[in-house]
Amino acid sequence: MLQEKSPAVSDEGFTAAKPSQCQNLAFDPIPQDAATAGSISQEDAPDQNIQNIKVCLHEKDLWKRFHEVGTEMIITKAGRRMFPSFKIKVSGMNPKTKYILLIDIVQADEHRYKFCDNKWMVAGKAEPAMPGRLYVHPDSPATGMHWMRQLVSFQKLKLTNNHLDPFGHIILNSMHKYQPRLHIVKADENNGFSSKNTAFCTHIFHETAFISVTSYQNHKITQLKIENNPFAKGFRGSDESDMRLSRLQSKDYPVISKNIVRQTLVSAHSQFLGKPVSSPQCGSQQCDISTHVPLGALDTHDLPFNSFSAPRDSNLLYHCFKRTDGRHLDLTCKRPYLETSSIIDERYCHPAASYEQAAQNYPNSNDSAGSGEACMYTAAEGDISGSPGAEDHPTLSSLNCNMWASVSPYTSYNVQTMETMAYSTFSTHFSTASVMPRLATPMSGSRSQADTDGHLTIYSPPPQSEICQRTTPSSSPNQSSRNRVAPHLLYERKPSLSYLGNDTNHFPVYTQSTSSSREWSSYPHPRVRTSADNWIDGYKEDK
């Protein structure tokens, strides 16, 4: 279902393939017209190719406010929803074509972090990536018309730190930085995305990057969550009779006026930024496209700093929490994250890494699928399709949306091992190879576009056959309903230490080759610097 009606979301989004932006990129290994070259069916007019799909992040303003502070997401054993939740407005789809929308969350870098001295600092090397899981939107597959009709919400996506999570939640490591990615995949004739030449594109919104935590480290994040998350309303102060206020007062905790706190924060930020604090452009629940800055000027110094810029509710009180670790004591911002200079480029690399296949011993259960919970698949070693037991477990190549809902979670699929297969971060979930081998296998090349707002789009130029692909009779609404994928459908890939790293100037992309061999090449990738890159004071600098 498409949750929550969009309150007049602007149609202006971020284009996946704006030629003008394309030309701005430092690289372009693929001919400009590669994606649209060749014959194009009437169903897939040029402006309806997958690379022309526009995706607009909903509540971008809210995301930015978190981002500027340094977004933290709680992860729990039982699974915790993200807030802000990932919601998008899509346009540019072919109304009749079926698409699958899914999210994966990849490590943003190879670091482990700690919150020290009121700022995030690198604390060492990252743990091996958790078993990669995908969150497929429960409406998938659905027609472009369906997706474009209203907001697409991924709010039920849950994050967990339980390596043996049986619910299909996305598994993350605490104190690591992650980047959610949206993937839009054209469903094939079987409502899956495993067939040859499946077209897809990936959208990355840098403001959705976050550091996973088991408890909030930055009090500013806590306050932002309390102020904006309806479920946390119980923690909003209202008046002197506030229960928590009383509780705190009874414990001799100081109570500080929210306005005072805000003034302090604004003052601190203004001071460090050396520029006036501007009010938010609007209390926008809509797509925020007002912050475009020239490519190459994405340094956070140039981004509007609008968090804490204006009291939203002057009646509220901030509580000054007494914490033994001191995390909540310092209400002023000693040094704004925006000021920091560490740069984490959106250059993808993927060091070959093995990891413990923690999910090997998952209990076999149908509960998830049966109850509408997430469904996931574990990758195992072996051949993709010719394995014993293939009759029990549908082969990956035949895996499609029709089956997702009925396949038991933790079914062990035989896939090509990651150790023998290089793949890009971008294709982790695809390479997630385990479930979308065709997408991970050689394509005619992937391209990426970074718009002026740090929204990165990666897409696969659809091969000729894909461009000419036609929707089949099975794409009728009825069929679509019948083939509905299980809610929270998830896949699990054989994990790897994949991250949006900063160690290389190259962007691994699959190149065309034979259908059986996999290889990737590196291409220079534009440096895209966003405010998130500045959360962390340079490790080296602080050392």
Add this chain to the structure above:
DNA sequence: TCTCTCACGTG
């Protein structure tokens, strides 16, 4: 740093 329980709120 994490887990668990709690009170409070949403829907």
Add this chain to the structure above:
DNA sequence: GCACGTGAGAG
């Protein structure tokens, strides 16, 4: 009334 989501805070 109930299931569920939230951050707080003790341990």
